[in-house]
Amino acid sequence: MSEFINNVSRRKETLKEALRQIHAGKPYEEVKQTFAEILQQASAGEIAEIEQALIAEGLPVEDIQYLCDVHVAMFRESLDQQTPPQMMPGHPVYTFNAENELAALQLNQCRQLLGQAQDNPKAETLAQLAAALQKLAEFDCHYERKENLLFPFLEKYGFSGPSSVMWGIHDDIRKAWKSMRKQLQDAGADPSAALAAVSEKFIPMENAMREMFYKEEHILFPNALERLNASDWRAIHAQEPDFGFAFVVRGAQWPPDEQPVEIETAIGDAIINKEKQERMNEMNEFPLTTGDLTLSQINLMLTHLPVDITFVDENDIVRYFSETPTRIFKRTPAIIGRKVQNCHPPASVHKVVEIVEDFRAGKRDSAEFWIQMNGMFIHIQYFAMRDVSGNYRGTLEVSQEISALRKLEGEKRLLDD
Template sequence: MTELLDAKRMRQEILKGIILDLHAGKDLEELKARFAKLIQNVSASEIAEMEDRLIAEGMPPEEVKRMCDVHVAVFKEALEQQESPDSLPGHPVHTFRLENRAIEKVVQSLKELLDQLAAAGKPDLAGYSQALQSQLSLLAEIDKHYLRKENQLFPVLEKRGIYGPPKVMWQVHDDIRTMLKATTRAVDEGNAQAVIDHGNKLLTAVSDMIYKEENILFPMSLETLSESDWGKVRIGEEEIGYTLVSPGNRWQPPAAREDEPVAEPGVTPGAIKLNTGELSPDQVNLMLTHLPIDITFVDEHGQVRYYSQGMHRIFPRSPGIIGRKVQDCHPVDSVHVVNRIVEEFKTGSKDQAEFWLEVDGRFVHIRYFAVRDTQGNYRGVVEVTQDVTDIRALQGQKRLLDW
């Protein structure tokens, strides 16, 4: 163990020396050769770790960042000779990097606009607003890039025991979202100086995040995750969407292997496998009974199969209705309406019906939804009843952090 630590410290000193020589303007080819020798038996994760340690020791991040160019130059020839999976269009990392190149173009365009605005003796948005709004609208697409990291990549990393980088990056994503809103608001309000101030902070944060992705997150992820893991990242990406690019399809997700040693949560005996996850019958029951709505499900044969037993039901229900025809659960004078709703759901001419009324001074919203399977076949009706009195009275905003 001591020998391993000593070797790490030695590599750290070598890297520090290379960066200092790079700063001093020494021959780039000689530095590339030294760096190539250093990383022969060193992972990208350790390189990132060494760089972080140098920053922690006081070396300016800008100096460490310059090392990235040498890093890329050393690996360029090998990458051209050998096609790794992440170099194939369609691989999640390839798509993330492709998006980063598109984002960098938008950042550059915005930077030029902000520099022109700042160069004016008295900053004025006249003549700049439309261009700024256009570029900020493009930059807002970055949210899809971040959402795919948060919802597709981070969960798979966490299953491999990696929690730190995802948590930190997610916080920075939110900071960038806030900066983007502030910059856009400043443009809308015509506040030129605020546009310059907020805009420059935003562009710096976006560029820094790209650097962290390219030099820490992606190399670490490629070393840690299996092809099957990357398949899990890839599946579902299209539901979120992409930022300013369309991914290729040369790389295809491999079939997930059941024997892969991924730290999956333990499967609950008797669990019900759903489209997105699995729950035990007890969990399903608890979830449905704790929703602030009343639910009743009628199958394709018109029989009541289920109703939720919430704490505050709006309309009374009892076990006696289970198996009963839905028409028999309504007053005679409204059965013809029930029949019409069901018939239109069956034929596909309607998918939803809604009604609202006052009950004991409360405003109640009732909705019926047609239930269809993946082939479009009619499978029943879900009735959702909700007391929306308090919801109708809401004003302004209350965010999660206001709780």
């Protein structure tokens, strides 16, 4: 098989065949032995591209997610030989890796406290374990930054495989966090049974998190550094505070300072251009169905509505979201230009696809949901947008927190205090 090692295209096809055999049920050790020589040559980029190619060929994302750890195990010898890139404090990759190191320590503490609680299942030890698991769940902002910042930028370069597979694993970990905390909260008079349930969830959750640390360091981040340019990383860096950081304070050494003259020039140009654009927005009026408005007025109206708005065009591309003062669901500029299918977890994306396809086919004009989240009662509506000829032009999502509205009774006149 050595004739394939220096032929990248043929090597990828051979590696794909190895994964296909795994998915078909062939014993892992047998496949690894057959393809041992070529497996040692696989790079992080090839592994990610192969999984993405298998998805494109129709292999369900759920199947790849289920066997993701097997894939990594097959290539681990090759990946261990590759030196992870070193970044400066403040670079998004450096921050991601620092969070992983501290999350590993938090996992160690949770495992230790779980053992102590099993040996001494009293209220105090259960409370300590619950607090440690609550602390661990703060790591969710790490996953949110991946899903809402890093993944969209990778998708712009046609690299969407990690978005589908990793997001599903994130959601499995989130479910385990929630379930374990609920078990401890409801322990009541039978703490031993609660601890047994927690232990059953903890082991696969811990394995999933630690495997994700490895996949990020050896596959995701090297691929991201290879594809994204300095401007992309700066854009990610600028939007990271919207989601926060887990266990760390972001470093300040990156991005490196520019020359003072260049900064001054850039800032000056930006101010001039912004002022010019604002003047143009104020001057130019656009004729609407029932009036004329400037761009500034339109923008002010959209940002002052008591609802969150997101617009997806007829090609399923996210084109706009309103930046209201208190958004319910986080949005960042990184999602503009992203396929709406990539903006939702794998477990629920099929519902979004069904709604959009029904809108496109004219089977329905709206869809309505309501959920309870973090003490809020959220009303979500989707509307099909059609032009005067009835052609589908996109989908409008409107979300509103309506807890206060649901409590209204009687009436209040306009001039009442």
